[in-house]
């Protein structure tokens with residue numbers, strides 16, 4: 001569980017994070033979404049104590065990160081994938097981390113396998129592609145078998161296979177009951193992996209919602225109906241919780257609050273012909289700030 005309360009970070013006059021309040025709960029994937037410069041990385045750095053809030057606070061499992069005795073076992077974070085000694089092999093990098101945190105060597109081997117790095121584990125990390133470096137960063141984040149996993153733009157630089165791997169991994173981690181917090185500037189990516197969304201812009205909280213609710217609010221789940229008798233059908237359909245709109249002179253109606261099945265049945269009961277009856281769901285897939 002991550003809890004931010006009035007979390008604020010100013011750099012001089014500029015507010016990178018502005019009074020953010022949010023809670024990231026265990027058992028689901030929470031997407032942290034916003035355009036470049038919205039304050040996502042700064043927020044994540046404050047979560048793991050790499051930056052100090054100007055005001056407000058953020059805790060992980062009820063305590064500030066730096067107050068945890070075994071922070072690596074509490075929160076696994078991928079912030080800057082390239083922060084690896086280039087001359088060290090992937091195995092040695094992970095093993096050094098493990099040795100300094102009381103983590104057994106068997107766990108190093110486990111995460112190398114889990115991150116798909118077995119064939120390159122002995123190679124210098126400096127020669128890794130961006131995608132391999134990203135996998136190594138994720139292996140390091142998972143090393144302590146942490147309850148909370150936080151990844152900053154993890155799909156950056158990954159090939160399609162890697163992207164798919166990340167999606168499955170995030171879902172699995174959430175299914176295991178962990179808190180999964182993952183940032184992206186791509187709505188399309190978040191729509192595929194996140195259950196919950198925290199959306200920020202210019203350091204401020206814009207929305208704290210589920211993907212489902214966001215789609216609904218964006219006008220999703222309406223039904224398009226085409227009939228030669230739109231006025232009569234509209235009168236039959238409208239009621240509490242049902243909204244039917246259409247333009248004068250047009251045979252087309254947009255109905256919200258009813259299923260195509262309910263509309264079709266009502267039309268049939270009153271002998272109203274239908275030329276088209278289709279569910280329209282708004283997709284978030286095309287939205288991005290990139």
Ligand SMILES: Nc1ncnc2c1ncn2[C@@H]1O[C@H](COP(=O)(O)OP(=O)(O)OP(=O)(O)O)[C@@H](O)[C@H]1O
Nearest residue numbers: 011015016034035036037038039040041042043185
């Ligand atoms: N150390 C710093 N000194 C001054 N300004 C900073 C510093 N770090 C971040 N900023 C500024 O704070 C704002 C938020 O940056 P941040 O990196 O947190 O955003 P972001 O949402 O993670 O975007 P990106 O995906 O581009 O990293 C930006 O305007 C950035 O220029």
